[in-house]
Amino acid sequence: MQRYVIYKRVSTVDQGKSGLGLEAQSRDIAIYLVTYSPEPFEVVGEYVDVLSGKNDDRPELIKAIDQAKRDKATLLVAKLDRLSRKVSFISHLIDDPKLALRVASMPHADKFQLHIYAALAEQEREFISQRTKAALRQAKERGQKLGGLRDKTMKRNIAIQEQAQKRASNLENIVVPLRDRGDSLRDIAAALNKAGIKTARGAEWQAPQVKRVLDRLAS
Template identity: 65%
Template structure:
């Protein structure tokens, strides 16, 4: 019988209490088990950490890995970034001979494909960080003569707005067609969360945020 050890991670205590992040990950895992897993199967462990993906010292992840190795089970996560945001850490795990990694949202991906995806995702995060720093520097340059705490707040708000508008344009091709065929705002938010698409501030989507994004797209 195929055996799995499930691991989930949320970044904040608020996400953990609300269940939003956990529920989205569990949906991905359930879809994988129902549609792609060998049958019969058994989930022999379920572990959750409330920590940043940049922190590789996570007690529940260590327990999940130990159990998977001991039982010869596959370590199942919803998305690769739930395991870690560091490609070096993911690569090290995939090199462990006694550990088999399975990603629910990429059910047919092999180790090589997962490694490539992790590397590309890390590059994207690094680029976003550089872009944000550049936008802050530009905003600071535009407001140099003003000075003061109020102007710092204005510059910060301007950067947030620019990032939100840039983010809105980048996902217009996803949410606009859904809205045009009558999909509810709440359903669109659920689809974005399930697919692992984050808001401009790196959080989860709500119906209100989808509506604001659609308005930004309309104004652009």
């Protein structure tokens, strides 16, 4: 019988209390178990941390890993960034020969692919950080007050990221199954257009836009 230890993480105490984020993770994990897991299966443990992804000292994750190894179970998470936002930490877990790991949103990804996804996600976050710093430096050179600009820039970036992530999550149950069955990016774009689904700007879907959605779901 296939055994699983489930691990979830939310970033703030408020999210932990309200369930924000946990519901979505539970949904993705349930989809994996029903659709992709070998049968029969059993969930032998479930752990939740309420800590930032930048903090790798997470007591519940340590417990989840220990149980997974002890019970010869697979550690199952909804998305890769629930484990950590640091590629070094994720790589350490992936390379552990005693730990089996699965990511619900990437059901067919092997260890090599998970490492690549983690590295790309870290590079993207670093680029966004550098872009923001460059914008602040340019504003300072123009004599603008950085306090207000920083707040506005951060709020705008957060809002844009949240909207993009929400839209990607809404499309996950459509684009991921199509990708998993082998459809090309162009085929997925055609399916979305045929279904009458528009992009965020109200336009027709193209392959690069589908790729951005899939990359966002994988990050």
